[in-house]
Amino acid sequence: MTADITWKTAADLSRLYGRKELSPVEAVEHFLKRTEMLQPHLNSLVLMDAEGARAAARDSEARWQRGEPLSPLDGVPTTIKDTTNVKGWPTRYGSHSTEDSPFAEDAAVADRFRSAGMVFLGKSTTPEYGWKALTDSPLQGTTRSPWNLKHSPGGSSGGASSLSAAGVCPFNHGNDGGGSVRIPAAHTGLVGLKPSYGRIAQYPADSPFADVISQGVLARSVLDTAMALNVTAGADPRDWRALPDDPREFSDDLVNDGILTYFQAEQFLLGKWRGFTIGKFKLLERIGVGGMGQVFLCEHMFMKRRVAVKVLPPAKAEQPAALGRFYREARAAGSLDHTNIIRTHDIDQDGNLH
16 A cells, blocks of 8 residues: 555554555554654654564464454554563663563553554653653653654653654553543643543552553544553453453444444444534544533535534433533634634434534
8 A cells, every 4th residue: 555544543544454455564664664763853662673563563464364353453553651561571661770671471451452463563751650741761861742842742651642643653552640641642632541440450550559540542533542442441350450341342432422323333443434424514533522512523515614513412412401501612612703613503313403
C-alpha cells in the first residue's frame, strides 16, 4: 500500500489488514521509520526494539493471511510506558537508580496487548518514577510536544502522548493515578482513557501508588480506546483487586446511548463506521462526550461542510431537566458567530434534525 497511513486509527488498520490492502509488516515498518525520524526532536522513547517489532509483525501477517487474527488489534503497533514491565526489556522508571536488566515476564496489561497480537515498538518516556505532570528525567532528558517543541506534552505519560499526537502508532499505553493519562491527553489534544480502578488488572502491583493507578491508553479516536479496553479489561488471578470479566464489548456504550444499532456497533469495531448518518450529516468521528449529550464531527451530505453536531441520547430526552439544559447549551452555541455551528437544537429518536 502506498497511501500514507500515519494518521490511520487502529480500527482503520484492522480493516485494511482484513481486506489484505495493508500488511502488518508494512505498517510496522512505516511507524518504525517515523519513530526514527521524530525521536531526535521529541525524545519520546527510552527504548526501541526494531527487530523484535519486525518479527512480531511477520507473525501477525501470517495470522491475517490465514484468516486467524488473535483480535481486531492483531498487528497494530504500540508502545508501553517505561513504568510497566515488558518481557525481555528493562523497566527504568526514568531513573539512574534502577537496573538496566531485562524482566522475565510481562506486566498484566502488556500481556493482554501481546495476547491480542499487538506489536511493541519500544518503551515511552516518563518523569522519574512517574511523579509529576511534566515528562523529563535524569535518565532520558526532556520529552517535547509535537505541537510545539518548546512545550511539554504533559505527564507522567508524556512519552505516550507525544507519540500519539505525532502520528506514531494509533494509540500508546499509559497509566494514571493522579492524572498521568488525562493531563498529557489534554496537553496534546488526545483521548485519554483512565478506566475504573480494577477494570484492567494491575500486576505487578509494586508501586506505592498501586491502589490508585489504572492502566489506559492515549489515542486520537474514542473508538480506539474502546478497542484497547476490549482486549485489556478483565480479571487476572495475580490481582485480587481486578474486576470480574465483563463480556460486553465497550463499543456497546454507543448503542446504549442510542447513537448506533448493534449492527452498526459491530461494524464500528471492524472500522466500517464512517458513512453512518445523523439526519443529513455523515458521521466522521465522536469528538466529545458529556452528561448533556455527545458531540460528533460530521459532514453535510450535500454541502460537504464539516460541522459539529451535538446529540442528546433518547434516555436523557425523557428527563425534563436534562432536556432543558441541553436546549440552553444548544441555543448558547447557536448564538455564536461561527460557520461551523448548526442553528438547530433538536433531534428525534429516528435521527431527524428539526
